[in-house]
Amino acid sequence: MSRPVDKYGKLGDAAFSRMEKVNADLFLLTYGSLVTQLLKDMEDAEAVNAQLDxxxxxxxxxxxxxxxxxSGVTACQDFRETAEVVAKVGLRMFLGVGAEVVMWNKEMTACSLVLAENPLAEYVELPANLVNKLWYSNLLCGVIRGCLEQLQLRVECRFEKDALQGDDQTMIRLELKEVLHEEYDDDD
Amino acid sequence: MSRPVDKYGKLGDAAFSRMEKVNADLFLLTYGSLVTQLLKDMEDAEAVNAQLDxxxxxxxxxxxxxxxxxSGVTACQDFRETAEVVAKVGLRMFLGVGAEVVMWNKEMTACSLVLAENPLAEYVELPANLVNKLWYSNLLCGVIRGCLEQLQLRVECRFEKDALQGDDQTMIRLELKEVLHEEYDDDD
Structure with missing residues (x-):
C-alpha cells in the first residue's frame, strides 16, 4: 500500500523550498502587532477571535x-485526503511546519490537526486575563477555511487546544460541513 | 582594496539561509490586514504612518x-559601514532582499537605501485617496530605527520614494542624528 503521508510530506518540503520567504521572527512580531492592535480596538477577546478568523x-x-x-497537488479524492494535504502540504508550504492528522470521526468528515510547532506564537505569553478567551493564532483557522471554500468545501475550523493556553499541544479541529457546487447560469 | 559590499552581500545570503522562514505571501497578506485595520481605526493616513513606524x-x-x-556581523567602524550592513545583511536577513546604499551627504551621516523589491507591498495597489499620503511599508522604517537604537545610534528613517506611489523606485532615507552613550549608574 502506498503511504500518502510520506508522499505529501515530500511535496510539502519541496513546495516550501520553492517559495519566496521572509524571516519567521519578523512575521511573528508583525502578527503580534496585529493581535495587539485588535485587542486595543475591541477589548473583547471573542470579537478579536472573530476578526482574526x-x-x-x-x-x-x-x-x-x-x-x-x-504545491504540485492534484485533486483530492475525499476529505480524508484533503485533510492530509492541508496538514502536510498547505501548512508546511506557508508556515514552514507541518501537522499530524488525528481523531477522525466515524463519518470521516471531521479530524484534528496537531501542530508540532506554531511559528505565529513562539515567545508569546498570554496575559492572565486572556487565557481561555483569546485564540491567539486564530488567523490560521480563517486561512484554512478560506482556502477550502475556494475549493468548494465549506468547513468549520477552530482551535481546540493551544499550548499558549497551557494545553499539552496545539490542535485545530477541522470539520466538513458541506460540499458546495458551483452555480452555472442557464444562459451560458 | 577589499570590497565591503560583496562581503556583506555574502554574509546576508548566509544569514538568510540559516533563518527560520515563512512564506512571503502569507507575510504580505498578514501585513496588508494590519494596514487595513489601522486605516479603519484611524482614517487619517498620517496617523497610520506613525503607528506603523x-x-x-x-x-x-x-x-x-x-x-x-x-548575522555574523561584528562591530561597525563608522556609519557608512553601518548603513551597508543594514542594506546588505539586515534587510536581506529578514526580508529576503537587500538594498543599495546611495546618495551619501558630505558628512557621511545620511544616505538612501534603494530596495530592488519590497516583499511587504507586492500585488498591493493604493486607492487613489491614499496616494502621496500613506507610506504603506512604514513598518520597515520603524524596524530599522528600533534596531539601530539598540546599538546606541539614534536615527531618523523615512520613505522618500515608493513604487506604490508611482515613484520610479522604493527608497528609504536614513540619517544619523546622535550617537547615544550608555549611562552607567555611579553606584555600579
Missing amino acids: KMGYNIGLRLIDEFLAK | KMGYNIGLRLIDEFLAK
Missing part, C-alpha cells in the same frame, strides 16, 4: 491560488 | 538580538 479567511481566498500553482 | 520600532528592539546572534 475573518482576516485569515480573506487571506485564504487569495493564498489558495499560490497553493494550486506551486 | 511605532510598531516597527518595537519589533526592531527585539529583532536586533536575532541579528546580533545570527
Whole structure:
C-alpha cells in the first residue's frame, strides 16, 4: 500500500523550498502587532477571535491560488485526503511546519490537526486575563477555511487546544460541513 | 582594496539561509490586514504612518538580538559601514532582499537605501485617496530605527520614494542624528 503521508510530506518540503520567504521572527512580531492592535480596538477577546478568523479567511481566498500553482497537488479524492494535504502540504508550504492528522470521526468528515510547532506564537505569553478567551493564532483557522471554500468545501475550523493556553499541544479541529457546487447560469 | 559590499552581500545570503522562514505571501497578506485595520481605526493616513513606524520600532528592539546572534556581523567602524550592513545583511536577513546604499551627504551621516523589491507591498495597489499620503511599508522604517537604537545610534528613517506611489523606485532615507552613550549608574 502506498503511504500518502510520506508522499505529501515530500511535496510539502519541496513546495516550501520553492517559495519566496521572509524571516519567521519578523512575521511573528508583525502578527503580534496585529493581535495587539485588535485587542486595543475591541477589548473583547471573542470579537478579536472573530476578526482574526475573518482576516485569515480573506487571506485564504487569495493564498489558495499560490497553493494550486506551486504545491504540485492534484485533486483530492475525499476529505480524508484533503485533510492530509492541508496538514502536510498547505501548512508546511506557508508556515514552514507541518501537522499530524488525528481523531477522525466515524463519518470521516471531521479530524484534528496537531501542530508540532506554531511559528505565529513562539515567545508569546498570554496575559492572565486572556487565557481561555483569546485564540491567539486564530488567523490560521480563517486561512484554512478560506482556502477550502475556494475549493468548494465549506468547513468549520477552530482551535481546540493551544499550548499558549497551557494545553499539552496545539490542535485545530477541522470539520466538513458541506460540499458546495458551483452555480452555472442557464444562459451560458 | 577589499570590497565591503560583496562581503556583506555574502554574509546576508548566509544569514538568510540559516533563518527560520515563512512564506512571503502569507507575510504580505498578514501585513496588508494590519494596514487595513489601522486605516479603519484611524482614517487619517498620517496617523497610520506613525503607528506603523511605532510598531516597527518595537519589533526592531527585539529583532536586533536575532541579528546580533545570527548575522555574523561584528562591530561597525563608522556609519557608512553601518548603513551597508543594514542594506546588505539586515534587510536581506529578514526580508529576503537587500538594498543599495546611495546618495551619501558630505558628512557621511545620511544616505538612501534603494530596495530592488519590497516583499511587504507586492500585488498591493493604493486607492487613489491614499496616494502621496500613506507610506504603506512604514513598518520597515520603524524596524530599522528600533534596531539601530539598540546599538546606541539614534536615527531618523523615512520613505522618500515608493513604487506604490508611482515613484520610479522604493527608497528609504536614513540619517544619523546622535550617537547615544550608555549611562552607567555611579553606584555600579
